[in-house]
Amino acid sequence: xxxxxxxxxxxxxxxxxxxxxxxxxxxxxxxxxxxxxxxxxxxxxxxxxxxxxxxxxxxxxxxxxxxxxxxxxxxxxxxxxxxxxxxxxxxxxxxxxxxxxxxxxxxxxxxxxxxxxxxxxxxxxxxxxxxxxxxxxx
Amino acid sequence: xxxxxxxxxxxxxxxxxxxxxxxxxxxxxxxxxxxxxxxxxxxxxxxxxxxxxxxxxxxxxxxxxxxxxxxxxxxxxxxxxxxxxxxxxxxxxxxxxxxxxxx
Numbered sequence: 001x002x003x004x005x006x007x008x009x010x011x012x013x014x015x016x017x018x019x020x021x022x023x024x025x026x027x028x029x030x031x032x033x034x035x036x037x038x039x040x041x042x043x044x045x046x047x048x049x050x051x052x053x054x055x056x057x058x059x060x061x062x063x064x065x066x067x068x069x070x071x072x073x074x075x076x077x078x079x080x081x082x083x084x085x086x087x088x089x090x091x092x093x094x095x096x097x098x099x100x101x102x103x104x105x106x107x108x109x110x111x112x113x114x115x116x117x118x119x120x121x122x123x124x125x126x127x128x129x130x131x132x133x134x135x136x137x138x
Numbered sequence: 139x140x141x142x143x144x145x146x147x148x149x150x151x152x153x154x155x156x157x158x159x160x161x162x163x164x165x166x167x168x169x170x171x172x173x174x175x176x177x178x179x180x181x182x183x184x185x186x187x188x189x190x191x192x193x194x195x196x197x198x199x200x201x202x203x204x205x206x207x208x209x210x211x212x213x214x215x216x217x218x219x220x221x222x223x224x225x226x227x228x229x230x231x232x233x234x235x236x237x238x239x240x241x
Contacts, residue, residue, distance in 0.1 A: 005223045009230050013237050021237055031236040032229050080218060102230060104222060107215075108161070114215045 004105035012097040019069030022089050022100075033059070039066060045074075055079035061087075076104065083109030146191035151176055152184050156207065159194060163206035 011018050021027040025037040033047035043063045051057035059078035066072045070091050075084035085106040092099045147153055151173070158164060158172055166185065170178040185205055188194035197204050 003219075005219065005226060007223070007226055007230060009234065011234055011237055013241055017237060017241060018233075021233060021240075027236065031232040100230065100233075102226060104226060107219065110218070111160075111215050 003107050003111065004103060007102040009100045009102070010094070010097055011100060015069050015091050015093045015098045018091055018098040018100065022091075023066070023068075023072055035061075037061075037063075039063065039068075039072075041065065047078075052079075060084075081107075081110055085110070146188055146193055149184070149187075151180070152188055155181070155184060155188060155205075156193065159205060159207045163204055165202045165204050169205065 021031065023039050025035055028035050028037055033049050035047045036045045038045065041063055045061050047059040047061065049057045055078065059076060061074045061076055063074045064086070071089070073086060073088040076087045077084040085104060088103045088105070090101040092101070147156065155169060158169060166178070166182055169185070170181045173181060185194060185196060189196050193208055194205055195208050
């Protein structure tokens, strides 16, 4: 099972432009979510979106690392993620634009939370029923 | 042999093993090192019990036997991660549109 999310994208624009789009509050508001981001290590900020069942619509973040114009990391906590996870953007210049390597990692706390819930609750029982059904359906 | 996972977690040593494996995968010696009062042999026996109840997978890698929680069965975690992946893919495509609009 993948315990982190990795995505690679190529944008046909110079690295400075892509960097500005991921490291300024206004740009992030346009393509990600409204926020009070500042490029400053230790700065705590939030992304706000429409609340949904089980999610108040607020993602709590903190800038943990950056290097202009190649790297930006912040924590990401909210909804089912009770413990902070980490979001990292890495940029690299190429002949025809910029490669963005995106990573969302640190789901261990989240996974543990589920394990605890499964162990304490009746999750395993449901799982067994599901498993048995799966075998029968084969 | 199949064992009841409820019985599996009723035992404190087995619960302690699950806690350890929730942090990271470990080989049998590393698990045994965490216990002062439980022998390696007893730890191996408890691991076999956990394996039989479907909570832990044990894999042979050369001389070592690695143990990890049977996370692949936790479909809900998987489905959440898939949701997040979909979310980010959508947003990163939106970033592409944003760049196009601005330039």
